[in-house]
Amino acid sequence: MPDALHPDNLPATAFYLLAVVAIVASILVVTRRNPVAQAMNLILTLLSLAGIFALLQAHFVAAIQILVYAGAILVVFIFVIMLLNLSDEEIGPPRPSIAKGLAVLLVAAMIWGAAVRCADDVLAIPAATLDPGSYGTLASVGLLIYRDYLLAFELTSLFILIGIVGAVLLASRKVSGGGDK
Amino acid sequence: MIPLEHVILLSAVLFGIGTVGVLIRRNLIAIFMSIELMLNAGNLAFVGFARQYAGDGAHAVVLFIVVLAAVEAAVGFAIVVAMFRNRGTVNADEVNLMKG
Numbered sequence: 001m002p003d004a005l006h007p008d009n010l011p012a013t014a015f016y017l018l019a020v021v022a023i024v025a026s027i028l029v030v031t032r033r034n035p036v037a038q039a040m041n042l043i044l045t046l047l048s049l050a051g052i053f054a055l056l057q058a059h060f061v062a063a064i065q066i067l068v069y070a071g072a073i074l075v076v077f078i079f080v081i082m083l084l085n086l087s088d089e090e091i092g093p094p095r096p097s098i099a100k101g102l103a104v105l106l107v108a109a110m111i112w113g114a115a116v117r118c119a120d121d122v123l124a125i126p127a128a129t130l131d132p133g134s135y136g137t138l139a140s141v142g143l144l145i146y147r148d149y150l151l152a153f154e155l156t157s158l159f160i161l162i163g164i165v166g167a168v169l170l171a172s173r174k175v176s177g178g179g180d181k
Numbered sequence: 182m183i184p185l186e187h188v189i190l191l192s193a194v195l196f197g198i199g200t201v202g203v204l205i206r207r208n209l210i211a212i213f214m215s216i217e218l219m220l221n222a223g224n225l226a227f228v229g230f231a232r233q234y235a236g237d238g239a240h241a242v243v244l245f246i247v248v249l250a251a252v253e254a255a256v257g258f259a260i261v262v263a264m265f266r267n268r269g270t271v272n273a274d275e276v277n278l279m280k281g
Contacts (some may be wrong), residue, residue, distance in 0.1 A: 016184045030202035058228045080258045092272040102203035128235035129182040144241045163252035167259035
């Protein structure tokens with residue numbers, strides 16, 4: 001790509017770089033044995049996806065991706081990894097290579113089939129022109145949440161409440177009758 | 182201008198990697214991370230299509246998915262911690278209380 005650094009092509013160049021980072025890091029998430037290494041690679045994947053969101057004009061979503069996802073949710077991951085402090089034998093032996101190979105083949109076939117089926121539909125969508133001043137900004141998305149999706153937004157608070165109650169209930173008591181096998 | 186088909190292809194590849202992770206890993210924490218990858222692939226598809234249609238309604242949906250991921254992680258890890266305390270393992274294959 002000789003024109004990769006041309007100002008018009010910079011977003012596309014950045015997209016492909018971030019895409020490669022995201023794919024490599026996500027492969028490492030799936031393959032690394034050490035949970036901390038996995039979590040760090042997951043952060044890298046989430047950050048590169050945040051960059052891609054910003055390139056796709058989703059500025060507010062990109063900010064939320066970094067603040068909530070790479071910030072809060074990954075802290076929960078790290079916290080649990082630290083809390084359990086798993087040894088190698090507690091993590092358990094990896095699956096046999098034949099099972100792994102079969103899973104990769106199966107999923108690759110699934111993705112390939114979906115790509116072949118949907119390629120024409122995706123290519124047929126015309127690119128609409130968007131207003132770069134307001135599209136994807138906090139004002140625009142905030143208006144959507146508090147007006148068009150108000151019911152869903154309010155139900156989200158109930159959802160979080162149920163999640164908190166469930167998590168506290170599950171983590172705080174001993175389950176009787178566990179341990180038999 | 183980033184072509185939509187490349188965005189969707191990246192989303193599909195990330196989703197596939199996440200699916201493979203759920204299938205090949207036995208460690209429940211690794212399985213949760215793979216599920217996060219799959220959710221993010223969905224987010225990417227939403228944002229890509231939103232850009233193409235020039236409507237940012239999907240951005241609100243992505244925010245709801247992020248909330249869902251946070252709650253899922255909280256409840257899921259509560260289950261993992263409870264399981265680790267009761268069974269001393271995070272291996273998904275060794276959890277068979279429901280098996281008859």
